[in-house]
Amino acid sequence: MSRASNVRRPTGPDFWTRELIRLRFAGRCCRCGKDGWTIQHRTPRALGGTKDPAINAPSNLLWVCGDGTRGCHGHMESHRTESYEKGWLVRHGTSPEAVAVHLWDGRRVLLDNTGNWSHAGSPRHP
Numbered sequence: 001m002s003r004a005s006n007v008r009r010p011t012g013p014d015f016w017t018r019e020l021i022r023l024r025f026a027g028r029c030c031r032c033g034k035d036g037w038t039i040q041h042r043t044p045r046a047l048g049g050t051k052d053p054a055i056n057a058p059s060n061l062l063w064v065c066g067d068g069t070r071g072c073h074g075h076m077e078s079h080r081t082e083s084y085e086k087g088w089l090v091r092h093g094t095s096p097e098a099v100a101v102h103l104w105d106g107r108r109v110l111l112d113n114t115g116n117w118s119h120a121g122s123p124r125h126p
């Protein structure tokens with residue numbers, strides 16, 4: 001793979017990727033269903049580094065409220081066991097596309113890298 005350019009990339013997803021994530025969740029925080037405004041990385045950036053393009057792939061990104069210490073983003077960071085169970089965090093070596101995300105309304109969905117999702121089924125919504 002060649003380097004596309006020497007433009008310095010920001011550490012987060014680019015504008016269009018952010019828009020894709022926002023629209024995928026209709027602007028709602030995927031944990032509480034209220035207005036969200038920030039991106040949660042399912043595979044944490046700190047360990048994966050920012051050079052790996054998978055880090056900012058749509059399947060790795062959730063739309064949430066709060067920030068690293070508050071709201072649902074903060075909750076996900078501080079309740080890691082729950083977050084791994086619910087697909088809000090994904091362990092390294094596991095593809096985020098293969099891990100269902102639990103949404104606020106009980107749905108479980110698999111996220112792909114084009115902005116779509118598919119239902120993974122749930123007890124309430126088989």
Ligand SMILES: [Zn+2]
Binds near residue numbers: 029
């Ligand atoms: Zn929230």
